[in-house]
Amino acid sequence: MSPKHVRQARGVVGIPSHSPFLARVSGPHEAPNCRPPDHQFFTAGGWVEEQRGVLAVGGQRRPPTPSPWGASIGCCLSAGVPLPYNGKVAGLASVEGLEIGFPRPPGGVVRVVRGGEFAVTEGDSVALVGESGCGKTLSALALTNLVPEPGRIVGGRVVVDGEEVRGLSEARLQRLRGAVVGYLWQEPGMAFNPLLRVGVQVAEAGVLRYGWSRRQADCRAVELLRAVGLENAEALAAGYPHQLSGGQRQRALLAAALAGDPRLLVLDEPTSALDPLAQQSLLELIGRVQKARGLAVLLITHDLQLAARVARRVVVMYAGETVESAPTQELLAAPAHPYTQALLYCAITPPGGVPRPRGEELATIPGRVPPPEAWGGVCRFAPRCDRAMARCRTAHPALTELTPERRVRCFLHAGAEDGGG
Numbered sequence: 171m172s173p174k175h176v177r178q179a180r181g182v183v184g185i186p187s188h189s190p191f192l193a194r195v196s197g198p199h200e201a202p203n204c205r206p207p208d209h210q211f212f213t214a215g216g217w218v219e220e221q222r223g224v225l226a227v228g229g230q231r232r233p234p235t236p237s238p239w240g241a242s243i244g245c246c247l248s249a250g251v252p253l254p255y256n257g258k259v260a261g262l263a264s265v266e267g268l269e270i271g272f273p274r275p276p277g278g279v280v281r282v283v284r285g286g287e288f289a290v291t292e293g294d295s296v297a298l299v300g301e302s303g304c305g306k307t308l309s310a311l312a313l314t315n316l317v318p319e320p321g322r323i324v325g326g327r328v329v330v331d332g333e334e335v336r337g338l339s340e341a342r343l344q345r346l347r348g349a350v351v352g353y354l355w356q357e358p359g360m361a362f363n364p365l366l367r368v369g370v371q372v373a374e375a376g377v378l379r380y381g382w383s384r385r386q387a388d389c390r391a392v393e394l395l396r397a398v399g400l401e402n403a404e405a406l407a408a409g410y411p412h413q414l415s416g417g418q419r420q421r422a423l424l425a426a427a428l429a430g431d432p433r434l435l436v437l438d439e440p441t442s443a444l445d446p447l448a449q450q451s452l453l454e455l456i457g458r459v460q461k462a463r464g465l466a467v468l469l470i471t472h473d474l475q476l477a478a479r480v481a482r483r484v485v486v487m488y489a490g491e492t493v494e495s496a497p498t499q500e501l502l503a504a505p506a507h508p509y510t511q512a513l514l515y516c517a518i519t520p521p522g523g524v525p526r527p528r529g530e531e532l533a534t535i536p537g538r539v540p541p542p543e544a545w546g547g548v549c550r551f552a553p554r555c556d557r558a559m560a561r562c563r564t565a566h567p568a569l570t571e572l573t574p575e576r577r578v579r580c581f582l583h584a585g586a587e588d589g590g591g
């Protein structure tokens with residue numbers, strides 16, 4: 171991850187590169203108990219709503235930001251109800267025909283994502299699955315227009331919270347980052363600024379969204395760190411990132427992602443840097459938080475087993491495009507695309523199955539994911555597909571609807587059409 175990418179990542183969870191406290195709260199809300207107005211906080215009993223008030227930000231009074239959880243008071247332990255998804259419904263976030271390009275001298279553009287398609291509805295859980303280099307992380311970054319420079323979205327539609335992301339002003343994008351979409355990164359050590367105290371960084375998205383005072387931010391950071399199961403939260407908040415273990419940093423990063431009360435949490439390989447016990451613990455925590463807050467989750471992983479544990483739907487990406495999407499159980503029971511079938515065949519422990527016997531040789535998919543320059547107007551999986559036909563090497567399959575809930579990009583299925591380059 172480049173320094174620029176890291177800075178952008180910090181921006182997602184509201185961590186600016188300069189002095190963090192841009193807003194002050196005045197009047198009766200500067201209370202000793204440090205509770206910001208019109209907001210909810212997490213206690214052992216759940217999320218509880220606070221009193222309403224008026225904030226003064228940058229010397230100007232403004233009404234408080236409405237709570238994303240409505241006016242209900244008390245525990246909020248019911249999960250959001252996932253809406254039906256037929257591959258076309260624009261939910262909380264939807265991506266259609268996504269193309270992400272990087273400049274290639276002299277004057278050209280190489281498209282590293284071409285054909286990304288997925289959607290996430292309120293309270294839903296979706297997994298983007300595929301090998302490294304298939305465009306999963308870039309597609310998730312596109313949700314808040316955080317594709318690392320010099321790359322950019324060059325085609326397709328990305329709609330988040332009803333707004334087309336391409337062309338949004340930086341101020342509108344900042345609203346999406348942290349307040350609508352929060353990110354939990356694979357490498358928490360890279361996402362934190364080593365020069366700032368943990369508490370300052372954990373509270374930053376809340377400071378930007380709700381205008382917490384310095385004292386409120388300090389208290390909130392401690393509450394958030396406690397809410398993600400960290401003991402001795404005061405000391406951790408006052409410390410620096412290098413003083414935390416890997417598991418603590420990952421939880422602290424989750425706390426930072428939650429500070430702005432996002433409605434969609436993107437989890438980019440969240441457990442890959444953790445030991446098995448810490449993985450299990452973090453997954454349970456994420457499940458509890460998702461249920462308590464009705465959060466939608468977009469999981470990025472190469473691990474179908476992890477996807478099966480977390481997600482209601484799976485979207486399989488290969489070589490920069492979506493090749494299959496389906497409800498998780500349907501996809502595991504009857505994968506339609508040869509690439510999905512190969513991924514399942516290669517799993518050390520097939521989801522829902524028994525671990526392979528010790529000593530048994532593991533299966534692999536022969537070949538490699540082709541680079542964008544080699545995609546051409548053909549099926550990108552053809553060089554590795556043991557069922558490839560002549561048509562697969564002369565035409566590019568379109569994403570075809572099998573049922574209202576299932577789509578696949580493969581000529582083996584009836585009705586599959588040529589989808590162009």
Ligand code: SF4
Nearest residue numbers: 549552555562580581
């Ligand atoms: S279109 Fe042809 S090459 Fe591509 S996955 Fe289907 S069968 Fe294999």
